[in-house]
Amino acid sequence: MRTICIIPAFNEAGRIERVLAVATRCTMIDLVLVANNGSTDDTRERAECFGVEVIDCPERGKGNAITYVMAQRVASDDVVLLLDADLVGLCEEHIVALLAPVVHGGYVQAAGVCDTTFKRLHWRWHVGLSGERAFRASLLWEVCEIDYQGWALEAALNAICRWSLLRNKRQIAKVLMRGVRSIDKLDKYPTRRSAYIAKRAVFKEWLLGTARFILPVRFKPWLS
DSSP states (O other), X not given: OOEEEEEEESSOTTTHHHHHXXXXXXXXXXXXXEEEOSOOSSHHHHHHTTTOEEEEOSSOSHHHHHHHHHHHXXXXXXXXXXXXXXXXSOOHXXXXXXXXXXXXXXXXXXXXXXXXXXXXXXXXTOOTTOSEEEEEHHHHHTSOGGGGSTTOHHHHHHHHHHTOSSSOOOOOEEEEETTOEEOOHHHHSSSHHHHHHHHHHHHHHHHHHHHHHTSOGGGGGGGO
């Protein structure tokens, strides 16, 4: 069993370095991979400076990028760690806390919740759509590939443990990542309009993904 960290990235030059600096130092991680999801800046070059492998993903969308990398590099008994490329305040202790429930604690999945006022209150009841995840790779193979396309990956990971109609409910370990936050799209996109368009696209994918999960496989393409 290996622990493989996958960092999906789309135009994250100037931000991904902070995350890679921590991930490449963590002794619990055996391999760090960057899923380059159509970046047009120098994200690839910045990542390669840390000696990690960068894999170009042919299809846009976070879920598509992660599962493309997993299909090439990950075995079913590996533990996968997902980290967003724009995290601020991440340290090795956060990674260890996120991995420990899956590697040593008997959970199939753990979710880290960033330390903002709203999320700090919310995390007590639900993990939300946190992008910081650790899970047994075999967990994702239980999900139909249509379910995690685009930005619906987190919705699928929640659903497969929490409310799958065909499987027993499985607890997700919740980890509050104190002092960690992600960069808002308003600070990443050149205009407020483009940021809100991006936010709307993510929300749409999440909504479709949540609804699509409960459909029989033959009907899932209707919501693709």
